[in-house]
Each structure stands twice: as C-alpha cells, then as structure tokens.
Amino acid sequence: NRFKMPFLDRSKLAKNPVSIKLFGIMSSKQTTLCLAADLTDSTKILNLAEQVGPYICALKTHIDIVEDFHPNLIQPLKDIAKRHNFVLFEDRKFADIGNTVEMQYSKGIYQISSWASLVTAHSLTGKGVLDAIKGAPGNEERGVFLLAETSAAGSLINDTYTKATLKLTADYPDLVSGIVCQNPLFSDSPGLIQLTPGVKLESKGDNLGQQYNTPDYVVIEKGADIAVVGRGITEAADPVTAAKLYRDVLWKAYEKRIEN
Numbered sequence: 001n002r003f004k005m006p007f008l009d010r011s012k013l014a015k016n017p018v019s020i021k022l023f024g025i026m027s028s029k030q031t032t033l034c035l036a037a038d039l040t041d042s043t044k045i046l047n048l049a050e051q052v053g054p055y056i057c058a059l060k061t062h063i064d065i066v067e068d069f070h071p072n073l074i075q076p077l078k079d080i081a082k083r084h085n086f087v088l089f090e091d092r093k094f095a096d097i098g099n100t101v102e103m104q105y106s107k108g109i110y111q112i113s114s115w116a117s118l119v120t121a122h123s124l125t126g127k128g129v130l131d132a133i134k135g136a137p138g139n140e141e142r143g144v145f146l147l148a149e150t151s152a153a154g155s156l157i158n159d160t161y162t163k164a165t166l167k168l169t170a171d172y173p174d175l176v177s178g179i180v181c182q183n184p185l186f187s188d189s190p191g192l193i194q195l196t197p198g199v200k201l202e203s204k205g206d207n208l209g210q211q212y213n214t215p216d217y218v219v220i221e222k223g224a225d226i227a228v229v230g231r232g233i234t235e236a237a238d239p240v241t242a243a244k245l246y247r248d249v250l251w252k253a254y255e256k257r258i259e260n
C-alpha cells in the first residue's frame, strides 16, 4: 500500500504528469511541504516564495486575495518556481457547472490555467468540473486535487460524499493528481497524492473553525503525503526558519512511515 512506498516508486504508478513531477521534486528536495502563501501583497508573496523556495515542493495561492494583483505578478512567480523547482498551485476550489468552471479556470484577470500547474476543485457538481478543467485552454501540464474532506469544524461533507469523490477520482486518472483530505481514505492507488491542510506544530485552531494537527500526526497516523502549512510559517517570527523546521519534521515523519 502507498503508506509504506517511497515517493519515487509511486511516481512510476502515477498517471498525471504533475503528480509525476511532484513525486520527483519531493524525492530530490526531500520535502513534502506545501506553503499556503495566503498574503494579500504581491511583493510579500514574491519575497516569501524566493526565501522558502528551497524548502517547499509546492506554493499554494489564493490569487483572489491579492489586493494589488496585476498580471505582472505571474512571470516572476513562475521564474521563482522554476529556479527553486516547486510547483504553482492555485487553491481555487472550483465548484460550478462545467461551462462556468472552464471560464473561471482560463479567463478573467487571473487566467489560472496559464500558470498554475495544480488547482483544487470541489466534487460537488460532479464530472463536469473535471471535464471543464481537462478541456480548457492553457498549460498542457495540469493536475487537480479534489476535496474529499475539509479541516473545517462543522463541515457538511459526509461519508457518502467523501466516498463518491473517491469514485469520481478513479474515472480521471490522467487528470487528478490527488485528494485533499484529513484521513487515510485510500491505501491503494499509490499514484495518487494525499494533500492534508490544517497542519501546525502548535495551537489547536483559529476562531473561524480551522482545526490543526501536528506534522507527525498527519503523516504517520493520517497518511498525508503533502502537508499544507500557512500561518504556521507566514505568521512565524522568522518564516524561513519555520519553513525549514516544517520541512525537516515532515520529512522525518515520512521516512519513519516508510521504514520497515
């Protein structure tokens, strides 16, 4: 099963090109850390990306929170991602009918499909979302992380929804990179990546329902392959030291998990 398999072995079983790339980056840079760069200022995002670039496998954005957004932000962000070898990941959580998603993904001021190798989507509206992302113009290399669970307290997602999401995933092996979830929902399908947000070394949550677990717990007990860390890094006194620390702790947990 995937919990005991090294990433490089799993990359051979992955069908999505971005997953294959991610497994390679994770192995060579020895990092499973995805930074949630939830900052509202372009320059701050670029500076942070440059500084923590060596320690992350992916940089996750919410591009619609950037107050001074200009398309000029994208090229330098792509350059930094290339130089430090990490993947750009827009956490758009698409959830509309396919036709609307296609436009949201490729048009408007953000033109997400032209720069983000990875995006998130809700499975709520079914296969149309995936068909839209698959067929829209933009970068050839694209992957989707489908939300099967959330870290939010009181989430309306239930077991039936989670199971149906996994079933949908199976129909799009070449498009779906992985699943966003909190529990080890799939032990087979080693080509799929488990992405787990709500990760922090300390603190139990925020006042808006976020629920945190520690890096060790999510990787060893809950099967996380990639851990998303936002405020644990962005709000640390020294974000670069914090990123290094999260990277090290997460990687040790992964090594412990695959150890026989």
Ligand code: BMP
Pocket (backbone or CB within 6 Å): 036, 038, 062, 091, 120, 149, 150, 151, 152, 180, 197, 198, 199, 210, 228, 229, 230, 231, 232
């Ligand atoms: P933080 O570590 O600061 O709580 O940030 C978590 C990030 O992960 C946010 O960008 C949020 O949108 C995202 N996220 C989450 O927290 N829980 C989920 O279930 C899914 C998410 O994408």
